[in-house]
Amino acid sequence: MLDVKLLRQQPDIFAQCLKVKNYVLDVNEFLFLEAERKAAQTETERLQRERNARSKRIGAAKARGEDIAPLVAEVGDLGARLDAAKERLGQVQARLHDFLQQIPNLPDASVPEGRDEADNVEIRAWGRIPKFNFEPLDHVDLGVAGALDFAAAAKVSGARFVVMKGAVARLHRALTQFMLDIHVAEHGYTEVYAPYLVNSASLYGTGQLPKFAEDHFTVEGGELHLIPTGEVPVTNLYRDVILGAETLPIRHVCHTPCFRSEAGSYGKDTRGMIRQHQFEKVELVQVVAPDASWEGLEELTAHAEAILRRLELPYRAVVLCGGDLGFAAAKTIDLEVWLPGQGRYREISSCSNFLDFQARRMMARFRDPDRGAIDYVHTLNGSGLAIGRTLVAVLENFQDGAGRIHVPDALRPYMGGVATLDLSAGLGLSPPAS
RNA sequence: GGAGGGGUGGCUGAGCGGUCGAAAGCACUGGUCUUGAAAACCAGCGAAGCUGUCAAAGCUUCCCAGGGUUCGAAUCCCUGCCCCUCCGCCA
Numbered sequence: 001m002l003d004v005k006l007l008r009q010q011p012d013i014f015a016q017c018l019k020v021k022n023y024v025l026d027v028n029e030f031l032f033l034e035a036e037r038k039a040a041q042t043e044t045e046r047l048q049r050e051r052n053a054r055s056k057r058i059g060a061a062k063a064r065g066e067d068i069a070p071l072v073a074e075v076g077d078l079g080a081r082l083d084a085a086k087e088r089l090g091q092v093q094a095r096l097h098d099f100l101q102q103i104p105n106l107p108d109a110s111v112p113e114g115r116d117e118a119d120n121v122e123i124r125a126w127g128r129i130p131k132f133n134f135e136p137l138d139h140v141d142l143g144v145a146g147a148l149d150f151a152a153a154a155k156v157s158g159a160r161f162v163v164m165k166g167a168v169a170r171l172h173r174a175l176t177q178f179m180l181d182i183h184v185a186e187h188g189y190t191e192v193y194a195p196y197l198v199n200s201a202s203l204y205g206t207g208q209l210p211k212f213a214e215d216h217f218t219v220e221g222g223e224l225h226l227i228p229t230g231e232v233p234v235t236n237l238y239r240d241v242i243l244g245a246e247t248l249p250i251r252h253v254c255h256t257p258c259f260r261s262e263a264g265s266y267g268k269d270t271r272g273m274i275r276q277h278q279f280e281k282v283e284l285v286q287v288v289a290p291d292a293s294w295e296g297l298e299e300l301t302a303h304a305e306a307i308l309r310r311l312e313l314p315y316r317a318v319v320l321c322g323g324d325l326g327f328a329a330a331k332t333i334d335l336e337v338w339l340p341g342q343g344r345y346r347e348i349s350s351c352s353n354f355l356d357f358q359a360r361r362m363m364a365r366f367r368d369p370d371r372g373a374i375d376y377v378h379t380l381n382g383s384g385l386a387i388g389r390t391l392v393a394v395l396e397n398f399q400d401g402a403g404r405i406h407v408p409d410a411l412r413p414y415m416g417g418v419a420t421l422d423l424s425a426g427l428g429l430s431p432p433a434s
Numbered sequence: 435g436g437a438g439g440g441g442u443g444g445c446u447g448a449g450c451g452g453u454c455g456a457a458a459g460c461a462c463u464g465g466u467c468u469u470g471a472a473a474a475c476c477a478g479c480g481a482a483g484c485u486g487u488c489a490a491a492g493c494u495u496c497c498c499a500g501g502g503u504u505c506g507a508a509u510c511c512c513u514g515c516c517c518c519u520c521c522g523c524c525a
Contacts, residue, residue, distance in 0.1 A: 038484085041484060046493085048494060049493060054506085056452075058506070059451095059506070062452070073505095074505090079505075242481090367444095
């Protein structure tokens, strides 16, 4: 949600900024609704004031033991007029609210112009892209002996699901634990366990509603929704909260499954586990004072990058262009990992600064001791990292051409010391030491 | 699933249908006192929005949410949500 007061003052400047996000702000519609709102609100408040004054006089007269009948008669149709005014105000406010809810966040001035992901700008790259003396397989082929079983998942559930078995299932678990441990022990995040089903208010708070209702799953007959990302339950912890300044910055790490309907992505990434209805993610969330959010974005991005570096996975960081930027974000840095099976970089983390956009929607505030005032916090989040895609990256980058996967050093303690996974043996389970 | 109790300001907690946005205490902020601190005492202290160029000032709304009764609702009625206690079931 944007600052309405600022929007009123300079709607044209807002419209100009939103063009970078390919959003057309209907300034005339806004000005019309604002004029309506103002008229309706002043009229309603005027009638309320009159009613209050009259009621107060009746109360006073009654207290003095006087006959209140004439005073009551005098009220006349005030109630009816007030009801009508309230009705009108309610309607225009609802329209205005809807209008404002649909407007995306303003992109930061540093966000490059552009239409789609082809226009994103690389800001750094790390690691060496592996050279193989064989044709690298993608994860689907690497797991074909049974460790990654897409057919079984299709039978049990449908398309866009996976069943992992044996060593790969363990690798998946190991990655999760590894990431959580690093973020907690070394990056100063507090671990959080949160619900996977949330109410609509939470989805409004972080901006998944009202515009993107088709992107997530809603439980039939209920008002609960499967979370599309851990961002939703974790950021909403601070909905309707006024924080003490001393509690900032807040850093949370949370491992959750994520559920996405992937409506509108038919035919896209249908092979393998790049785009699934269900995947796991370790999410980083920060709640900070307004003057600390840009620093926070750099920091949070570096925390996500640290995981890739320790896993020795080559990646690059790109700044999303206006056209590719999400609804609520002012700026987003994507981390893209190299996938030999596809011969290209793929998104594995998305780190965003939302400024006060989410905070405004969810009334997440803090008490600023310097000014003695209450102000909105700034919120940030990023994947640290998406587990499924990290698994794919490990399998594809560390294959040896003979169906074996080299386990990166950092992960071995989480794999019971195992250095190599043999996927050719079916489930990739090492034969028992006999 | 059954029975009962309850949702009031940062917290605890009063509240009669009519100067109640709401007693009191705690916490917090400022002051007096003190070498300093504590204690004591004095004062202040909820949020959102609107009108106003700014400011001064004024107004409206908010006592879980949504309806209703009434000239007037924190207070009465209905519905929903949430919490607590006991019983049952249960990972």
